[in-house]
Amino acid sequence: MLDIFEAIKDRRSIRRYSHQEIPDQDLKKITEMAHWAPSAGNINPRYYLSVKNPEMIEVIKSLSPGMFGSPKAIMLLCADKAKAEDKAGANGYIYSIMDVAMAAQNMLLAANALGLGACVIRSFHTQAIKKMLGLPEHIAPELLVALGYPEGDPPKGLRSNLNEVYHQECYKGSAGNGKR
Amino acid sequence: MEKDNLRQSVHKLICYMATSACNLVDEPPLYGPFRLIDASSRLIDILENEGATDQTLIEARELIEEKKYFVMTDEKAFNDFLNELVLKLVEGFKTDDQ
Numbered sequence: 199m200l201d202i203f204e205a206i207k208d209r210r211s212i213r214r215y216s217h218q219e220i221p222d223q224d225l226k227k228i229t230e231m232a233h234w235a236p237s238a239g240n241i242n243p244r245y246y247l248s249v250k251n252p253e254m255i256e257v258i259k260s261l262s263p264g265m266f267g268s269p270k271a272i273m274l275l276c277a278d279k280a281k282a283e284d285k286a287g288a289n290g291y292i293y294s295i296m297d298v299a300m301a302a303q304n305m306l307l308a309a310n311a312l313g314l315g316a317c318v319i320r321s322f323h324t325q326a327i328k329k330m331l332g333l334p335e336h337i338a339p340e341l342l343v344a345l346g347y348p349e350g351d352p353p354k355g356l357r358s359n360l361n362e363v364y365h366q367e368c369y370k371g372s373a374g375n376g377k378r
Numbered sequence: 379m380e381k382d383n384l385r386q387s388v389h390k391l392i393c394y395m396a397t398s399a400c401n402l403v404d405e406p407p408l409y410g411p412f413r414l415i416d417a418s419s420r421l422i423d424i425l426e427n428e429g430a431t432d433q434t435l436i437e438a439r440e441l442i443e444e445k446k447y448f449v450m451t452d453e454k455a456f457n458d459f460l461n462e463l464v465l466k467l468v469e470g471f472k473t474d475d476q
Contacts, residue, residue, distance in 0.1 A: 260393035
């Protein structure tokens with residue numbers, strides 16, 4: 199099992215998968231880790247749906263241009279708009295999207311720790327996915343996570359120098375009133 | 379049955395292309411050429427299953443699968459690859475007496 203720092207830096211978007219099946223308990227485990235992500239106002243307006251049926255995976259792929267390869271499972275991360283707006287008013291839906299994003303990151307890291315490859319996808323047709331998977335009106339599919347055991351090594355990840363994006367105490371180069 | 383499989387495969391490809399068209403309205407411009415060449419690769423898959431492909435198309439698909447993800451890491455390499463792909467496909471038009 200990778201430690202948290204390794205899991206974060208080692209994670210890649212995996213788009214090529216082997217034929218190896220994913221055990222149900224692993225899907226449940228990564229979902230549990232997603233479920234433990236922070237939630238604004240402790241509203242927890244998130245739902246998860248896993249798909250392993252190969253024919254349904256193909257249909258979802260045809261509605262998701264951002265999905266590549268042949269994943270062995272797809273996780274759908276949804277926001278409960280009604281619950282979020284009921285608890286947090288007009289901002290509720292935005293909070294719920296942020297909640298889903300945080301859950302997705304947990305899911306990606308948990309998948310990586312279990313040796314699974316994953317890729318998070320937003321490029322899909324939300325209404326068509328809702329229709330195909332029978333989601334009620336107030337449940338909004340926000341992200342898909344394609345999963346499978348990696349085939350081949352993905353290119354090493356690249357990030358800009360941390361100093362270019364990390365500011366301490368005030369924004370460097372700013373003429374603003376960051377100094378106190 | 380075979381015709382039904384072909385119909386299903388084409389239906390999925392058309393779904394993919396229509397969804398791409400729908401989503402591309404609000405996606406990065408470079409995703410447009412990416413979706414087009416990805417659809418080309420998927421079409422070659424279908425042709426291969428029908429025994430209706432040739433060496434040029436197979437090699438073109440290999441090229442696509444090898445280099446299409448440059449779209450996310452190296453814009454120049456992606457553009458170079460698109461040109462390389464077209465020149466590769468032109469080879470399929472050569473006649474026997476050339």
